[in-house]
């Protein structure tokens with residue numbers, strides 16, 4: 635099985651030497667991208683546990699929908715630094731195998747460095763759209779919010795289909811519309827008096843919501859060659875365990891977090907407004923907001 639995938643070195647070259655002559659503009663873009671990558675992974679690590687508390691039930695719903703069994707080999711697409719590879723490994727047991735794949739070298743380095751990774755879990759740095767998977771090498775392909783960012787989604791899913799054995803299962807969870815997702819919409823609305831309106835309006839069209847329409851998902855999966863496509867809407871109240879943790883997560887990631895990461899000078903007033911809004915929703919386990927997702931399954935013919 636391991637021969638089926640050749641782990642690519644995750645060369646962390648964030649501020650490394652320039653291997654060819656580049657224009658100043660190209661170089662500035664390269665450094666800016668790598669700094670963004672770094673700060674994104676760093677942000678995830680800083681809020682890893684409360685973020686995991688929010689996302690775990692949604693990923694679990696997709697895992698249950700796939701119907702994994704002991705001994706299955708599973709690919710976790712866009713695993714980030716989340717807890718899904720370990721959760722999958724418990725489901726497939728010691729005879730099974732889980733490969734976490736992510737395009738961010740920093741995320742893969744963190745995961746590989748985790749103490750206590752079970753023997754049946756390994757990680758690969760690569761782009762799911764183009765990675766050279768050995769044909770039929772997986773029983774299942776899973777993703778928790780990692781499949782909405784492809785340049786050409788149909789081509790990417792065609793590549794993932796190739797990785798599945800005949801009859802193998804695909805299962806993922808993706809966001810529905812921003813307007814259905816209180817988890818993103820409430821923080822954005824609360825902070826909006828302190829944000830430029832253009833930024834707020836462009837959020838609904840961002841890549842996170844590229845699979846927000848069921849017909850888009852169906853068109854992509856049918857076009858890629860999957861069969862038995864099932865798309866189920868799920869609404870779930872989720873939280874991070876406390877008011878403070880919820881404020882931390884909602885202001886660092888998601889729709890508001892993305893804006894504040896790019897415009898840190900807006901953070902102070904936005905976070906104060908967010909905290910006021912979330913305090914009104916506080917409860918014994920902290921505030922809970924409704925998440926609206928699609929649970930999607932399909933089969934390799």
Ligand SMILES: C[S@@+](CC[C@H](N)C(=O)[O-])C[C@H]1O[C@@H](n2cnc3c(N)ncnc32)[C@H](O)[C@@H]1O
Pocket residue numbers: 689711712713714715716717718735736737738741760761762763777778779780781783784
């Ligand atoms: C929203 S995060 C979700 C991370 C993780 N699945 C979780 O639930 O915590 C999306 C992840 O998908 C990864 N990703 C995006 N496009 C990718 C691609 N083409 N191939 C592999 N990973 C990709 C990103 O680097 C990021 O780690």
